[in-house]
Amino acid sequence: MSQHIRHILDLSAQERQAFVQSFDHILTDCDGVLWTVYEPIPNVGDALTTLLANGKTIRYITNNSVRPFESYATQLGSIGIKLEPTDLIHPAVSIVQYLNSIHFEGPIYCLATESFKSTLRAAGFGLIDGPTDPVEESFKKILATVNDKAPVKAVIVDVDFNLNYPKLLRAELYLKGNPECLLIAGATDKLLHVKHDFKVMGPGYFSEMLEQATGRRTVILGKPGAELASQISELYGTTDARRVLFVGDMLQQDIAFASRCGFQKLLVMSGGATREEMVNQPADGECVPDYVADSLADLRQLFD
Structure with a gap:
């Protein structure tokens, strides 16, 4: 104690x-x-x-990478505070800064919201995402869809409201197929506080699953x-x-x-x-x- x-x-x-x-x-x-x-x-x-x-x-x-800078600026403005871009430390922006610091080049597979992915694209990074459409319930069909052997150099994981099993399989195969492929996460919260006595599962479980499946260590650019x-x-x-x-x-x-x-x-x-x-x-x-x-x-x- x-x-x-x-x-x-x-x-x-x-x-x-x-x-x-x-x-x-x-x-x-x-x-x-x-x-x-x-x-x-x-x-x-x-x-x-x-x-x-x-x-x-x-x-x-x-x-919380679900919200872009503009949303934070609006909400802080509603309580009388002006927010400048340099005043906000945001997982997507922190990941961009990290990738730039290591002179990263190559395609990225990203499990995140559209707002998050737009930040990466605006910084000049090429992204692969999906699959988002339903697939036939067959391992042969799923593997044929996700095992595309693309030369992905980083898998990035954050909140993905449309996460599914094929997306996780694709991430796993990219990481296993390239020992140099980075596993990067924004938020790693396992519980998200919504309001008093109400919490829900967070994205920390997603990156943890990939760590356990691949033996890789996650580079964490969130708290x-x-x-x-x-x-x-x-x-x-x-x-x-x-x-x-x-x-x-x-x-x-x-x-x-x-x-x-x-x-x-x-x-x-x-x-x-x-x-x-x-x-x-x-x-x-x-x-x-x-x-x-x-x-x-x-x-x-x-x-x-």
């Missing part, structure tokens, strides 16, 4: 002042922190405005991937990672990721994690936050 984790509003006046002065930058998750699938989280816009007014820089990070952590370090360029406060609602994705980056960690209880899960984390584990709050709105109260 972990040690006692302080609620930010339980800090003394002196401790609050020290906490506020301990960070210059905020990196916040979106779903479960700024809003849920069905509703906004009260007073979050006021909290963000207060932080900006007090000289803090804010960037936003998401594992809590080590490759994404390296990108974030370059993005901020800070000499002291502790001057960054990470705000998240999930232990395995958000808090673990912040630990890998060396950031301060604030867990908000407005999303996927429960207090029981938080206090039962091993005290020396990477999923233990430094502080807890009911929601991001508590930061405004802290300043007030």
Whole structure:
């Protein structure tokens, strides 16, 4: 069981002042922190405005690649925040940056949404996808459809609302057919928080299935991937990672990721994690936050 984790509003006046002065930058998750699938989280816009007014820089990070930049910009705009493209860390964009960093060339097989794939295509990468049409229920027919021996150099996995068995078979055969073929994932969440007491299966199971079927290791460009952590370090360029406060609602994705980056960690209880899960984390584990709050709105109260 972990040690006692302080609620930010339980800090003394002196401790609050020290906490506020301990960070210059905020990196916040979106779903479960700024809003849920069905509703906004009260007073979050006021909290963000207060932080900006007090000289803090804010960037936003998401594992939800289903939504393009324009959707995030619109939703943040509805709570009074202007979003610039460089302010959002998005799995599809992070994957493009990674592919460019390794000078990647070659066709990509992509299991993801059309929005996700359009980001890759706009960056100049050639994609193979499908099959999406129903196939005859015969292994001979399926294998004849998917085993095309295309010279695929990377298989990318994220949320695919139309995932099917032939698509997974095709991905498996590309990976097995070329030892140099990369397996890359955006989000690896196994559970997606929708609203209070309602979670659904996430895309983490897709990449895990391919790892087990092929023996390959996934390069993860979503939270809590080590490759994404390296990108974030370059993005901020800070000499002291502790001057960054990470705000998240999930232990395995958000808090673990912040630990890998060396950031301060604030867990908000407005999303996927429960207090029981938080206090039962091993005290020396990477999923233990430094502080807890009911929601991001508590930061405004802290300043007030």
